[in-house]
Every structure is written in C-alpha cells, then in structure tokens.
Amino acid sequence: MPGRKTTSTFTRNEQCIINCNLTYAVHILSGRWKLLILDKLKQRQMRFSELKKEFSYISERMLTLQLQAMEEDGLLKRTVYPEVPPRVEYELTEMAIELTPILDHLSQWAEKNRKK
C-alpha cells in the first residue's frame, strides 16, 4: 500500500548531524582511514604513492576517496606537480594541525578507559 518515499530520511537526518558542531567534527573524521592518514601526515607531507605503500592494506580506491573527502572538508592540502608521471603531495592544513592535540587527548582517554 505505501508508495516509495520521495525523500530519504537518511539524508534529512544527516542535516541534524551537520548542524551541530560536535557531530559535524566526528562526522568528517569518521571515514575508516582518515585518522590513520592524518596521523601519518603529522610527520611530513607525502605523495599518493608513499601513502599507498605505507597503508598497503587500504585499497587504492579507498585511499583516493578518503583523501578527497578530507581535502573537501579542509583537513588536507593537495598539491599537484605538472610532471609525467604525475606527482601529488598531501599535507595537513592549519585546521588539521590545530586538531592534533585534541586527538591526542582522545587517544589518551581511550587508552585509559577502554575495556581490555
């Protein structure tokens, strides 16, 4: 009897999350590999192939998707060098650098409290 919904509750509800600063923050960090990438780039900027080698268990597609999302959200700066073969460097933005001490606290919290 009921027809197909023309609007997705999933998408509508996403707005609730994006409107709140806290849920927004966790939202843009929630991709499966984003924090590991962030942590790696804390040390130095790296090119795509270096990250790929570092995280050999992450599929190339996923690496691309996560990097794109992070760039879109202002966490990473992407620099393309017009060479052949291409070279692309990724580095943290100021915004991401400001985030790192908070993530350190989170990490400490988890270490102290998580169930073994």
Add this chain to the structure above:
Amino acid sequence: MPGRKTTSTFTRNEQCIINCNLTYAVHILSGRWKLLILDKLKQRQMRFSELKKEFSYISERMLTLQLQAMEEDGLLKRTVYPEVPPRVEYELTEMAIELTPILDHLSQWAEKNRKK
C-alpha cells in the same frame, strides 16, 4: 555482530582500527546518534521514553541500537526497574564524563574551523 564472516577484508581491516586507541575512540563514537545522546545525558539521567520523545526523528530501533552499543562500550549505565510498565534509566559512566571536556574542545574546533 552475528553472522559475520571473520575472513572478510572488512572485518580484518576493522582490527587495524580497534588496535589503535585513537581510531578506537572515534569508532565507538561514530554511531549516528551517539554524540547527541551523550550530550543530552550530560545534563541528567533519562529513561528510554524521555530520550525517544527528545529525539523524535530517531527511529525507536536506532535509539535502542545506539544505547546498547554505548552500554557495551562502557559509555552508559543502564538501570532496569522491575515495574509494569517497565522503566529503564540511562546515565553516563565515569568514562563518559571524562570524555566530555574533550568533546567540548572538538566542538569548539569545529565551530572555529568548519567551512561555512
């Protein structure tokens, strides 16, 4: 997590995440409604029906799932009163209370840096 193929890449990769304290922390906070629930319970303990009323846009099932996961991860304490109709109260654990200042920082970070 019943009926999960433990040999899948998805599951194998999940171990990488759970092994790291930081990714673990974000992992247990990543459910769609967990942070909103956490934020609400910061004020006072609440019963299921109160949360349900507060978050009218969250399906009852989702509310249950998120609460169960948070209890499982040690973020919430669940108290059942043997009455009819049943009464169940949810409140933050010490672990969750320790988390709140970190989440405040995260929220401030997002407010300052997010793209408008």
Add this chain to the structure above:
DNA sequence: TGTGCTACTATAAAATTTGTAAGTAATGCC
C-alpha cells in the same frame, strides 16, 4: 473482555560505505 502503557524484538528494505578488479591519460624510454 478489552485497551493502554513501556521498552524493547523481529523482519525486511533502503541507503551508504567499503572492497575488487580493471582501465585511463600523458609522457619518456627502448
């Protein structure tokens, strides 16, 4: 007898995320 209440369960469908495999452009080198 029947209805209402609360805090869930059960089942299925919708939507998204993640993974696999293959292909692309542009150039240099043989």
Add this chain to the structure above:
DNA sequence: GGCATTACTTACAAATTTTATAGTAGCACA
C-alpha cells in the same frame, strides 16, 4: 610501436548501517 610509471577513475559487488513497520510481555484499569 610497445612498455613503464603515477594518480587516479569507472564499473561492479560485498558488507554494513540506518530506516520502516509490526509485534511482544506483563500488568493496570475500565
């Protein structure tokens, strides 16, 4: 021409998360 390289892209499939809908127990109350 054929091959190699890099940073992707595309098509497809698998797995998970989220939403929708209905149903349950146990007792009070009419």
